[in-house]
Structure formats: C-alpha cells, structure tokens
Amino acid sequence: MSKRESIEPYKGTRDFYPADMAVQQYIFDTWSSVAESFGFERYDASVLEPSELYRQKSSEEIVDEQTYTFTDRGDREVTLRPEMTPTAARMVAAKRRELALPLRWYSIPNLFRYERPQRGRLREHWQLNCDIFGVDHYSADVELIALGYHVLTTFGADSDMFEIRISDRGWLNATLANAGLTEEESARVIALLDRKDKIDNFDEELKKITTAELDFDSKQPSADSNLAHVIAGLGELGITNVTFSPSTVRGFTYYTGTVFEFFDTSGENTRSLLGGGRYDNLTEKFGGEPVPGIGFGMGDICLRDFLETHDLLTANITAPTVMVVPTDPALNINAEKIAQQFRAAGISTSVDLSSRKLGKKLSSAGDALVEYALVLGDDELKSETYALKNLISGSQETGAIDKLIKSIQ
Amino acid sequence: MSKRESIEPYKGTRDFYPADMAVQQYIFDTWSSVAESFGFERYDASVLEPSELYRQKSSEEIVDEQTYTFTDRGDREVTLRPEMTPTAARMVAAKRRELALPLRWYSIPNLFRYERPQRGRLREHWQLNCDIFGVDHYSADVELIALGYHVLTTFGADSDMFEIRISDRGWLNATLANAGLTEEESARVIALLDRKDKIDNFDEELKKITTAELDFDSKQPSADSNLAHVIAGLGELGITNVTFSPSTVRGFTYYTGTVFEFFDTSGENTRSLLGGGRYDNLTEKFGGEPVPGIGFGMGDICLRDFLETHDLLTANITAPTVMVVPTDPALNINAEKIAQQFRAAGISTSVDLSSRKLGKKLSSAGDALVEYALVLGDDELKSETYALKNLISGSQETGAIDKLIKSIQ
Numbered sequence: 001m002s003k004r005e006s007i008e009p010y011k012g013t014r015d016f017y018p019a020d021m022a023v024q025q026y027i028f029d030t031w032s033s034v035a036e037s038f039g040f041e042r043y044d045a046s047v048l049e050p051s052e053l054y055r056q057k058s059s060e061e062i063v064d065e066q067t068y069t070f071t072d073r074g075d076r077e078v079t080l081r082p083e084m085t086p087t088a089a090r091m092v093a094a095k096r097r098e099l100a101l102p103l104r105w106y107s108i109p110n111l112f113r114y115e116r117p118q119r120g121r122l123r124e125h126w127q128l129n130c131d132i133f134g135v136d137h138y139s140a141d142v143e144l145i146a147l148g149y150h151v152l153t154t155f156g157a158d159s160d161m162f163e164i165r166i167s168d169r170g171w172l173n174a175t176l177a178n179a180g181l182t183e184e185e186s187a188r189v190i191a192l193l194d195r196k197d198k199i200d201n202f203d204e205e206l207k208k209i210t211t212a213e214l215d216f217d218s219k220q221p222s223a224d225s226n227l228a229h230v231i232a233g234l235g236e237l238g239i240t241n242v243t244f245s246p247s248t249v250r251g252f253t254y255y256t257g258t259v260f261e262f263f264d265t266s267g268e269n270t271r272s273l274l275g276g277g278r279y280d281n282l283t284e285k286f287g288g289e290p291v292p293g294i295g296f297g298m299g300d301i302c303l304r305d306f307l308e309t310h311d312l313l314t315a316n317i318t319a320p321t322v323m324v325v326p327t328d329p330a331l332n333i334n335a336e337k338i339a340q341q342f343r344a345a346g347i348s349t350s351v352d353l354s355s356r357k358l359g360k361k362l363s364s365a366g367d368a369l370v371e372y373a374l375v376l377g378d379d380e381l382k383s384e385t386y387a388l389k390n391l392i393s394g395s396q397e398t399g400a401i402d403k404l405i406k407s408i409q
Numbered sequence: 410m411s412k413r414e415s416i417e418p419y420k421g422t423r424d425f426y427p428a429d430m431a432v433q434q435y436i437f438d439t440w441s442s443v444a445e446s447f448g449f450e451r452y453d454a455s456v457l458e459p460s461e462l463y464r465q466k467s468s469e470e471i472v473d474e475q476t477y478t479f480t481d482r483g484d485r486e487v488t489l490r491p492e493m494t495p496t497a498a499r500m501v502a503a504k505r506r507e508l509a510l511p512l513r514w515y516s517i518p519n520l521f522r523y524e525r526p527q528r529g530r531l532r533e534h535w536q537l538n539c540d541i542f543g544v545d546h547y548s549a550d551v552e553l554i555a556l557g558y559h560v561l562t563t564f565g566a567d568s569d570m571f572e573i574r575i576s577d578r579g580w581l582n583a584t585l586a587n588a589g590l591t592e593e594e595s596a597r598v599i600a601l602l603d604r605k606d607k608i609d610n611f612d613e614e615l616k617k618i619t620t621a622e623l624d625f626d627s628k629q630p631s632a633d634s635n636l637a638h639v640i641a642g643l644g645e646l647g648i649t650n651v652t653f654s655p656s657t658v659r660g661f662t663y664y665t666g667t668v669f670e671f672f673d674t675s676g677e678n679t680r681s682l683l684g685g686g687r688y689d690n691l692t693e694k695f696g697g698e699p700v701p702g703i704g705f706g707m708g709d710i711c712l713r714d715f716l717e718t719h720d721l722l723t724a725n726i727t728a729p730t731v732m733v734v735p736t737d738p739a740l741n742i743n744a745e746k747i748a749q750q751f752r753a754a755g756i757s758t759s760v761d762l763s764s765r766k767l768g769k770k771l772s773s774a775g776d777a778l779v780e781y782a783l784v785l786g787d788d789e790l791k792s793e794t795y796a797l798k799n800l801i802s803g804s805q806e807t808g809a810i811d812k813l814i815k816s817i818q
Binding site: 005006007008009010011013014015016017018021022024025036037038039041042043044045046047048049050052053068070072073074076078080090091093094095100101102104105110112114123124132134135137139140142143146150233236237238285286318319320323329332333334335336337339340343346348349350351352353354355364367368 | 422
C-alpha cells in the first residue's frame with residue numbers, strides 16, 4: 001500500500017457531493033411527502049440486523065452469498081440489511097399488542113447486497129419501503145399500487161412512461177398444482193419464471209423441470225379472483241397502465257398473494273422501478289398471531305435512471321439567500337454579526353470568510369446561486385448603511401439592516 | 410436456537426417506531442434547517458469505508474478494537490464509519506480542483522463503535538456533522554461554534570443550560586514543549602487530559618509521565634492568541650457561556666488548533682453534547698495541497714437526553730388530515746376514490762380499510778390525531794353528499810367533496 005491514501009469510496013458505494021445530494025434529497029423528500037399524503041408513518045431501524053432474520057430453511061445460502069454477513073467479537077452473526085420487509089415484520093411482531101392495526105408504515109433505508117456492481121445495481125442503494133399491515137382485503141393491494149403510481153406521477157411521469165405488471169402467487173401456486181406439479185417442481189418453476197426476462201432458453205429450461213402443459217401467456221385468472229378485483233379497483237382509480245403478467249413472481253419466497261413490478265416503457269432501463277407483494281405469513285415466524293401484510297420497495301438508482309431518461313430530474317438546491325462579503329478578513333466577525341441578524345429574521349445567510357479579492361468573492365456568490373450579496377467595508381460599518389445587491393436582477397438597495405431585511409421579506 | 414425468531418434489534422442499536430421516529434425526524438429537520446440557515450450544503454457517503462481511512466501510524470489499534478471492521482470476499486478490509494470527518498476530508502481531497510473553497514458542508518450520518526452499550530453511548534448513533542474547509546482565519550472557528558450554539562437555542566435551550574469549553578491544541582503543544590516535555594511525553598499527557606473527567610487520580614498519573622510543573626488551571630493563553638480571538642469573537646455575537654478549559658483536548662490526533670465541547674450544566678448528562686476542532690492537515694494524507702478544516706459532531710443520543718432533561722423534547726407527528734371511513738369493506742375502493750380527490754387538493758388522507766365496526770374506526774382515527782373523518786355509506790355514495798366531522802371541535806359540515814375540500818383549505 002502506498003503512503004498516499006485512496007480517495008475512492010468503498011467498491012460499489014457512492015459519495016454524494018452537495019450537487020448529487022440535492023438530487024438525492026429531492027427524491028427522498030418527494031418519497032416522504034407522497035407517502036405521508038396517503039397517511040403513512042415513517043419508521044426506521046439499524047442497518048445492522050441479526051443474521052437469523054434472513055435465514056429460511058429453503059434458502060440458507062442467501063444469507064451467506066449475497067449479503068454482507070460477519071461475526072462480531074461477541075460471536076453474534078450480523079448482516080447489513082439486504083431488504084427492509086423482514087425488519088418491518090420483526091418490529092410489528094415485537095409490539096403486536098400495543099400497535100393499533102391497520103398500520104401504514106414507510107421508511108427510506110439504505111440496503112446492501114454483495115454483488116459485482118453493474119448498471120442499475122450497486123452494492124448499496126436506498127429504497128422507499130411502504131407497507132400496510134393488518135388488512136387482508138384486496139383494497140390494500142389497490143391502495144399500495146396506487147401509492148407507487150402517484151410517487152411516479154408526482155415526479156412528473158406520465159402513465160405511458162411506465163407499465164405495472166401484476167400477478168398473484170396464490171393463483172400461480174394453484175395453477176401449478178392443478179397441472180400436477182409437486183411442491184418442489186413448483187418452487188423450481190417459480191424460480192425459473194423470476195429469471196424469465198434474463199435468459200433466452202426459458203422453454204427449454206421449463207421442460208427440464210416438468211413435461212406438463214404450462215402456456216403461461218394463455219392463462220387468465222377468473223373474474224371473481226383476487227387479482228381481477230385488484231385490476232378492476234385500479235381501473236376505478238384511473239390507473240389503467242396495468243398488465244396481467246404470469247411471469248411476474250418476485251424472488252422472495254415469503255409472498256403469498258398479489259405480486260407486482262413497475263417497468264420503464266422506454267426500453268432504456270430494463271430493471272424494475274418498484275416491486276412488491278402480499279406476504280400474509282411473515283410475522284408468524286416470530287410467534288404470536290399472523291398479521292397480513294403487503295408492501296413494496298422502490299430503489300433510488302433505477303428511479304434516478306428513469307427520471308434522467310424521461311428528462312424529469314430536478315434537485316433541491318440549498319443555496320443561502322444572502323452572502324455577506326467583508327472587504328477584508330479583519331471584518332469577518334462584523335460580517336458574522338450582520339449575518340446573525342438576517343438569520344434571526346428567517347433568512348438563510350452565509351459569510352465569505354476567505355481572503356480572496358472582492359470581485360472573486362462576488363463572482364463565486366453568483367456561481368453558488370446566492371440571491372443577494374451585501375458588501376461590508378469600514379465605511380458601511382461606520383455609517384451603518386449597507387448596499388444589498390440582487391445578484392439575479394442586478395438591482396441594488398441601500399439602507400440599515402432592518403430595512404434590507406424587510407425588503408427581502 | 411429456538412424455532413421462534415428473536416424480535417430484538419441487534420445489540421446496541423435502536424428500532425424507531427413511528428412515535429420515536431417523529432422525535433428523530435424533528436431532531437434531523439432542526440439540524441438541517443439551522444445548518445442551511447448558515448449556508449451549509451448537505452453531503453453524504455456510504456456507511457462502509459475502506460479501513461485504511463481510519464488507520465494512523467500512531468493508533469493502529471483504533472481500527473481493530475473500537476470499530477466494526479471486517480474483510481470482504483474480495484479481501485478488502487471494510488469498516489462501518491466510526492466518525493464522519495475522515496470521509497469529508499477524503500471527499501474534499503478527491504475533488505480538490507473542482508470544488509470552490511471555502512466549503513460549508515453538513516451531513517447527518519449514522520456512526521458505529523464497537524463498545525459495551527451504556528447510558529448516552531450505544532453502538533450506533535446519528536450525528537450532525539458540520540465542517541468548514543478552506544478558511545484558516547479564526548472567524549471560521551467562531552462561526553462554527555456559533556452554529557452549534559444556535560442549534561441548541563433553536564431547540565429551545567437557554568444559554569445557561571449548557572456551557573462551551575474551549576482550548577487550543579497549538580497552545581497546549583507549545584505549553585508542553587516549553588515545559589520541556591518530549592513529543593512522546595506530550596502525546597501521553599494529552600491522552601491523559603482527555604480522560605481527566607473520567608478518572609480520579611489525574612495528578613498521580615500525570616506524575617508518572619513527567620515531573621515538570623504543569624498546573625493547567627493557572628495557565629492562560631495570551632491576549633493576542635488565536636484562542637483569545639475566538640473567545641472575543643463569540644462575545645461579539647452575544648455568546649458568553651464560554652469557558653477556557655485546558656483539559657479539553659478531544660481524543661482524535663488530527664486536531665491542530667481550536668478544540669471545543671458543549672456540556673449540559675444540569676449535572677444530569679455528563680457526556681459532551683457536541684465536540685469539534687480545527688484540523689489543518691487532514692487532507693494532506695491523500696496527497697495534494699493541504700486544505701484547512703474545522704468541524705464538529707453533535708450526537709442524537711446525548712442531545713435527546715439533554716432535551717428530555719430540560720423538557721424541550723417535541724416531535725413532528727405526521728397524522729393524515731382526513732380519514733375516510735367506509736361503513737363496509739365493500740366500499741373500500743369508493744373510499745379510495747374520495748381519498749384521491751382530497752390528496753389531489755394537497756390534503757393528506759388515509760382510508761380505514763379494516764373490517765372493524767364504525768365506532769371503533771372513528772375512535773381509532775381520533776387516537777391517531779386525525780383532524781377530520783368522512784363516513785362513507787351507500788346513502789352518501791348515492792346522494793354524493795358527505796358529512797365531514799371535525800374530530801377536535803366535534804363540529805360537522807355536509808356537502809359535496811369539492812365543498813368539503815374548500816372548507817378544509
């Protein structure tokens with residue numbers, strides 16, 4: 001290792017400089033405001049979870065191969081959370097008696113997976129997670145999909161920019177059982193369906209599992225099925241960019257009913273923008289009564305790609321309103337006193353504390369998108385009369401601080 | 410291990426249920442708004458950092474014993490960040506040429522340390538981190554301490570509820586060198602000073618290091634020293650709860666000038682509320698020109714204890730404004746349609762999708778601090794005339810949805 005240290009972040013993670021963070025913050029703020037407009041309450045937990053939370057009899061290897069798992073010095077196995085649903089289910093199970101169901105919960109966790117970084121998939125990403133606990137009626141499925149839809153339209157998307165693919169694990173399980181497949185064969189077919197879009201020999205692979213006739217594209221759920229109700233309910237709410245998609249299964253084994261994914265229709269971004277489903281038995285493994293649940297996750301990386309593709313990306317720039325510019329560092333503390341008066345009036349204000357020349361200070365205030373500059377020299381200090389220059393219009397106002405504050409307000 | 414899974418979070422970490430999260434969110438929002446009122450821009454990075462970022466010749470063991478460090482399958486050593494300053498310095502060094510100095514950066518990272526959890530110190534906590542890069546003038550020290558001060562007063566604290574202890578590493582180093590101590594002895598004295606409040610045999614331990622006369626309490630920095638300027642500058646801004654404290658040194662070896670800590674004066678909370686200092690050489694180790702820096706961190710756990718002690722704790726409760734209450738689940742989708750109209754008008758609205766009785770639905774809307782309830786039955790649906798009940802005043806208004814929306818607005 002050379003003496004000079006690396007300036008790179010850890011592999012597969014991102015540094016958010018202020019310009020990137022402004023975009024990230026815009027995404028987080030939009031997520032929050034739409035979720036709260038639907039009455040969802042925010043929760044959170046640590047990124048570290050006991051590894052056993054992710055272990056399931058059927059897929060032991062998931063914990064070991066695709067997650068960051070390590071042993072602490074107290075010999076506890078710890079995992080950096082790869083998804084949020086198990087955490088939410090754990091928390092609901094822990095306070096099952098105190099919490100008044102139904103619950104609408106959202107969170108914006110960072111999640112980790114141990115993989116080779118690639119387009120749309122890094123080792124760390126953030127996700128909007130929304131879950132409804134305690135409602136087994138299909139209207140919860142409708143509401144949650146409608147929430148995902150409104151998140152995208154709030155970012156400015158039109159409904160023809162994305163497609164909602166929907167299926168039902170209950171329907172799929174019944175279809176496979178009716179075709180005579182064993183449970184083990186069904187599980188293999190579901191795993192294969194989950195990879196359908198990523199492979200080009202689906203039919204061939206399917207024949208290796210079963211010789212039963214399984215033409216998924218011709219299958220339809222009946223009109224009084226749960227899935228038909230969900231699709232009709234979305235139609236009632238004006239959401240019609242919905243396609244029944246038998247190959248939409250979602251990887252997680254805990255789904256029991258409706259499953260759905262949102263996809264960009266532009267062809268530019270092939271990964272799902274949002275994915276979720278109903279999991280009515282997830283809290284059972286913590287003991288106590290089961291609580292029906294349905295939820296989705298929407299990742300920041302795919303969303304950002306989608307917004308860029310459709311030219312919808314914007315940012316919450318947080319430039320201060322006023323920059324106080326002392327002509328000499330000897331006046332920096334005086335400048336801070338003036339800044340304090342502006343801030344006390346609710347006006348965000350910064351001070352140029354550098355030893356640069358005045359012109360350079362003013363041009364960099366303009367570059368930083370500051371609205372007003374107030375130049376402070378000995379004369380201004382003595383006369384208590386200051387010039388406030390509007391850096392956008394170029395106009396200027398002169399007077400005592402009180403007067404200048406009022407003119408900004 | 411029993412078949413039933415644990416419902417506990419990982420040792421030394423916290424679950425944030427909505428009521429806790431509302432407090433946490435209030436703290437984060439206040440941190441953000443005060444930092445932005447001073448013109449600070451938000452940044453962030455991954456909680457995972459290459460371990461070498463925390464390694465220093467002088468304190469190799471810090472990485473191994475007090476942090477979460479592990480080796481990934483690519484044989485990289487990775488650490489869960491224990492503090493944010495090295496990350497900020499790494500990021501500044503990486504884009505040194507593109508970034509227009511001076512910079513004011515803030516972040517609200519979660520940080521990890523591997524310790525036995527105790528009061529005021531858990532294994533994971535969140536911190537407000539504020540740094541100014543590129544200003545070596547003492548006015549940056551003044552501004553940063555003033556920012557910390559205004560964070561606390563914005564939470565409602567009076568200046569007599571906390572004390573600002575301040576010293577200067579440059580002054581301390583010179584004092585120790587003048588007393589004839591070697592560099593190694595000085596380092597040991599500084600480490601001992603850092604533990605002064607936690608041990609009761611300070612004088613005895615000091616004598617083991619040096620026989621030089623070091624009566625810290627009688628030492629004063631000279632009137633034209635950096636520290637005297639900082640204290641005077643704070644006085645100019647009306648900040649006078651400041652004490653020169655020679656035993657305030659801060660643990661980190663990278664500090665080079667002003668160091669400061671804020672303490673609760675109530676005696677209830679003995680850990681520092683905020684700590685920081687000047688580190689003018691930190692970016693050097695990444696190569697390139699050095700960039701002067703000064704920063705502080707303020708942890709959420711000690712702050713929460715402080716706010717509770719002084720009865721200043723409040724929360725951003727995020728209850729929806731309206732709850733639509735269908736008399737029967739068969740009307741759930743109709744209720745969602747009405748909720749959609751309220752949301753489109755900017756009114757946050759939830760729907761009770763449960764199968765509970767009407768009275769139970771209404772009482773739980775009241776418990777959740779919802780302002781208005783709209784009951785939806787077949788009659789209302791047919792007549793398109795709805796009753797909107799104010800759950801706080803008890804008053805009620807009747808009419809079409811448009812009219813009810815206007816009355817809320």
